[in-house]
Amino acid sequence: xxxxxxxxxxxxxxxxxxxxxxxxxxxxxxxxxxxxxxxxxxxxxxxxxxxxxxxxxxxxxxxxxxxxxxxxxxxxxxxxxxxxxxxxxxxxxxxxxxxxxxxxxxxxxxxxxxxxxxxxxxxxxxxxxxxxxxxxxxxxxxxxxxxxxxxxxxxxxxxxxxxxxxxxxxxxxxxxxxxxxxxxxxxxxxxxxxxxxxxxxxxxxxxxxxxxxxxxxx
Amino acid sequence: xxxxxxxxxxxxxxxxxxxxxxxxxxxxxxxxxxxxxxxxxxxxxxxxxxxxxxxxxxxxxxxxxxxxxxxxxxxxxxxxxxxxxxxxxxxxxxxxxxxxxxxxxxxxxxxxxxxxxxxxxxxxxxxxxxxxxxxxxxxxxxxxxxxxxxxxxxxxxxxxxxxxxxxxxxxxxxxxxxxxxxxxxxxxxxxxxxxxxxxxxxxxxxxxxxxxxxxxxx
DNA sequence: ACATATTTTTAGATTTGTCTAAATTTTAAT
DNA sequence: ATTAAAATTTAGACAAATCTAAAAATATGT
Numbered sequence: 001x002x003x004x005x006x007x008x009x010x011x012x013x014x015x016x017x018x019x020x021x022x023x024x025x026x027x028x029x030x031x032x033x034x035x036x037x038x039x040x041x042x043x044x045x046x047x048x049x050x051x052x053x054x055x056x057x058x059x060x061x062x063x064x065x066x067x068x069x070x071x072x073x074x075x076x077x078x079x080x081x082x083x084x085x086x087x088x089x090x091x092x093x094x095x096x097x098x099x100x101x102x103x104x105x106x107x108x109x110x111x112x113x114x115x116x117x118x119x120x121x122x123x124x125x126x127x128x129x130x131x132x133x134x135x136x137x138x139x140x141x142x143x144x145x146x147x148x149x150x151x152x153x154x155x156x157x158x159x160x161x162x163x164x165x166x167x168x169x170x171x172x173x174x175x176x177x178x179x180x181x182x183x184x185x186x187x188x189x190x191x192x193x194x195x196x197x198x199x200x201x202x203x204x205x206x207x208x209x210x211x212x213x214x215x216x217x218x
Numbered sequence: 219x220x221x222x223x224x225x226x227x228x229x230x231x232x233x234x235x236x237x238x239x240x241x242x243x244x245x246x247x248x249x250x251x252x253x254x255x256x257x258x259x260x261x262x263x264x265x266x267x268x269x270x271x272x273x274x275x276x277x278x279x280x281x282x283x284x285x286x287x288x289x290x291x292x293x294x295x296x297x298x299x300x301x302x303x304x305x306x307x308x309x310x311x312x313x314x315x316x317x318x319x320x321x322x323x324x325x326x327x328x329x330x331x332x333x334x335x336x337x338x339x340x341x342x343x344x345x346x347x348x349x350x351x352x353x354x355x356x357x358x359x360x361x362x363x364x365x366x367x368x369x370x371x372x373x374x375x376x377x378x379x380x381x382x383x384x385x386x387x388x389x390x391x392x393x394x395x396x397x398x399x400x401x402x403x404x405x406x407x408x409x410x411x412x413x414x415x416x417x418x419x420x421x422x423x424x425x426x427x428x429x430x431x432x433x434x435x436x
Numbered sequence: 437a438c439a440t441a442t443t444t445t446t447a448g449a450t451t452t453g454t455c456t457a458a459a460t461t462t463t464a465a466t
Numbered sequence: 467a468t469t470a471a472a473a474t475t476t477a478g479a480c481a482a483a484t485c486t487a488a489a490a491a492t493a494t495g496t
Contacts, residue, residue, distance in 0.1 A: 002482080002483090004482080004483060004484090024443080024444085025443085025444060025445085026442095026443065026444075034483095034484075034485090035484075035485060035486085036443075036444060036445085037444080037445070037446080037484085037485075037486080037487095038483070038484055038485070039444095040444070040445055040446085041445095041482095041483075041484080042483080042484095045482095045483095056444080056445075056491090057443080057444055057445075057490090057491055057492065058444095058492095059444095084328070087335055088327075088328065088331035088332065088335060089331060090327070090331070094327070097325075098323070098325045098328055101323045101324065101325075102323060105316070105319045105320060106319065107315075107316045107319075109306075109308070109312070110302070110306065110316055113306035113307060113308070114306065117305055117306060220452080220453090222452080222453060222454095242473075242474085243473080243474065243475085244472095244473060244474075252453095252454075252455090253454075253455065253456085254473075254474060254475085255454085255455075255456080255457095255474080255475070255476080256453070256454055256455070257474095258474070258475055258476085259453075259454080259475095260453080260454095263452095263453095274461090274474080274475075275460090275461055275462065275473080275474055275475075276462095276474095437496100438495100438496095439494100439495095439496095440493100440494080440495085441492105441493080441494075441495095442491100442492080442493070442494085443490100443491080443492070443493080444489100444490080444491070444492085445488100445489080445490070445491085446487100446488085446489070446490085447486105447487090447488080447489090448485100448486090448487090448488100449484100449485080449486080449487105450483100450484080450485075450486105451482100451483090451484080451485100452481100452482085452483095452484105453480105453481095453482095454479100454480080454481085454482105455478100455479080455480075455481105456477105456478090456479085456480105457476100457477090457478090457479105458475100458476085458477080458478100459474100459475080459476070459477090460473100460474080460475070460476085461472105461473080461474070461475085462471105462472080462473070462474085463470100463471080463472070463473085464469100464470085464471075464472085465468100465469085465470080465471090466467100466468090466469085466470100
């Protein structure tokens with residue numbers, strides 16, 4: 001598999017193309033910042049190789065082989081992210097770009113040993129689950145902070161938007177994964193929220209609340 | 219810099235093209251298992267970019283910029299080798315292939331932090347020196363075992379041949395970097411040597427002796 | 437249902453890095 | 467000094483991955 005092929009497979013996976021749902025060439029092109037015609041070419045090629053189901057004018061989905069491939073790439077990406085944060089003191093807004101490169105390194109032993117060095121982490125620095133070696137993918141029971149009922153205790157477990165801008169905003173406001181979090185009040189006017197975070201209270205916009213994942217504290 | 223360009227620069231460096239000495243396109247082609255005509259094309263391109271001095275029909279050498287680039291790639295390659303051995307329990311015959319991929323990852327912070335994680339190593343697992351961040355390159359005072367005088371105490375510090383075959387042979391015979399080593403007798407007939415290694419004695423062929431680097435014990 | 441807008445594909449071109457075969461230059465031998 | 471051999475370059479072709487512009491298919495609005 002070439003690097004370009006791997007990037008297409010990964011993108012289709014992230015767009016939800018594993019669940020028999022068809023993803024349009026336009027959606028893929030937009031996500032990858034390329035042209036739809038390029039996507040069509042690659043779709044044909046990857047269908048030929050048995051990684052995609054491709055229906056002309058309809059879109060693509062991953063085959064079982066394609067899903068397996070995608071999970072392996074996602075596993076590598078997320079393990080490298082953990083490595084960068086845990087072993088090399090990268091911040092969570094710095095890891096993505098480098099992991100994009102590292103995820104293409106080919107060596108099964110490397111990834112197995114890395115997994116071991118990191119103590120078999122289950123989640124990456126953004127709270128996303130790391131697929132196991134055999135492709136198990138444990139999505140955590142989580143919901144957006146914006147959908148939490150009032151006065152229910154939760155724990156911050158992930159972010160939806162992983163852009164540096166958003167992550168740095170969270171850092172600046174001392175919001176981190178693992179923090180206790182709770183919605184105290186919803187403002188009808190702009191859907192902003194008054195929240196309890198640790199022992200502080202603060203007001204956050206709806207845009208923040210729709211990009212923070214919370215798990216109910218049990 | 220593309221991956222292909224980096225590989226050319228690195229190969230020319232290893233063939234000695236840094237010392238104003240001209241390296242032939244044939245030599246480069248052979249080393250890289252490619253065709254001389256491909257090397258010519260790339261030589262023109264890299265000369266255009268200011269990385270090589272290229273004289274038609276004569277060969278190429280690295281410019282200062284080219285040398286700097288080469289040292290940076292070699293530094294990355296060797297640091298990754300140390301990482302693989304020290305942190306992921308790779309054996310010294312397994313590291314090369316993976317480091318060939320890792321050396322192309324682009325992130326200055328990654329390499330600085332890796333260097334720090336490994337405690338700023340001076341040599342890679344084969345005893346080759348690791349260039350510093352600013353391109354300092356400390357070649358160790360060493361000589362081939364075959365050139366050591368009789369009964370002079372030495373320490374094994376490196377290998378010339380880094381093939382898996384040779385490295386595995388050394389492992390099998392418990393010859394490792396850091397071992398005390400001493401030539402006891404030279405056989406005129408086939409230039410084989412009787413050596414003292416640690417507290418054992420053994421007989422080794424000239425081919426082994428011309429691929430092991432030793433430093434005089436002082 | 438039909439015209440129009442949108443999406444998707446095709447056709448042909450481009451860039452990078454490679455190759456083969458032919459031409460050119462250098463080297464070596466007598 | 468010529469000539470043969472070896473090394474090197476040029477010219478033209480190819481595969482991968484991309485692009486633009488035009489054509490084809492699908493979706494949408496009234």
